[in-house]
Amino acid sequence: MFDVAVRAEASLGEGPTWDAATGCLIWVDILGSRVHTYAPGDGRRTVMATEQHVGAAKPRAGGGLVVNLRDGIGLYGPGGTPFTWLVRDPVPGRRGNDAAVAPDGALWAGTMRYDEAPGGGLTRIAPDGSVTDVVHDVAVSNGTGWSPDGRLMYYVDSPTRRVDVLDFDGQRAANRRPFAHIEERAGFPDGLTVDAEGCVWVALWDGAAVRRYTPDGRLDRTVELPVRRPTACAFGGPDLRDLYITTARTGLDRPHPLSGSVLVVPDAGRGLPGTAFAG
DSSP, X not given: OOEEEEOOOOSBEEEEEEXXXXXXXXXXXXXXXXXXXXXXXXXXXXXXXXXXXXXXXXXXXXXXXXXXXXXXXXXXXXGGOOXXXXXXXXXXXXXXXXXXXXXTSOXXXXXXXXXXXXXXXXXXXXXXXXXXXEEEEESBEEEEEEOTTSSEEEEEEGGGTEEEEEEEOSSOEEEEEEEEEXXXXXXXEEEEEEBTTSOEEEXXXXXXXXXXXXXXXXXXXXXXXXXXXXXXXXXXXXXXXXXXXXXXXXXXXXXXXXXXXXXXXXXOOOBOOOOOBOO
């Protein structure tokens, strides 16, 4: 069973992230160029406009946000100002998409072409702005997350219909291989999160569901939803037990009334504490 956390009409809601420092959920509307926050304690909401499409927004250790924009990685100070570019690398026809902060405080940021042809990738951005390209020739770079012991990294290139897993040594990822396959007519894997038991939760775009896979890749649970396009999920709340799910309405002729809203599954499990970007 789910509840409605934020009733909205986001075109492409994405990237829910719990910010323990503020007690807020951060999420974005990529195509609406908006960063949203929601405080479940009192229902308070904020909206900040960005000058470009924003694929992800994550908290910074000193306050403010790091954002994965169309043309690169930007930094906002506390309260939304000032804005500075950390990495600017504009490529015509390409934009930033999903991103995640690794346990060491580095940002792993995905890119994709607007036409979803191969040409995107996954890049590690260190707090000092140095860049390491990790995965190449990606079509739609999406969910990224780490196992509780930090030794595995999970990753999604949506058109492959796979969640992949890589060995992780704290800074480098290697030996990419399939972890779970999404069958045809079940949708496409999108954003993901890893819980305290090491299980992987993944939202299924065009699949109207979120799935939980055990550490050995076995399907363990399915949360069915009324919206066709859930995009990502993350645990939040003071004890990290509530699963928040962002959704989209873009491309739908007759979207469900809740498409574009943020849904929540109370007491779905227990999430892992997040890491703020160290830059």
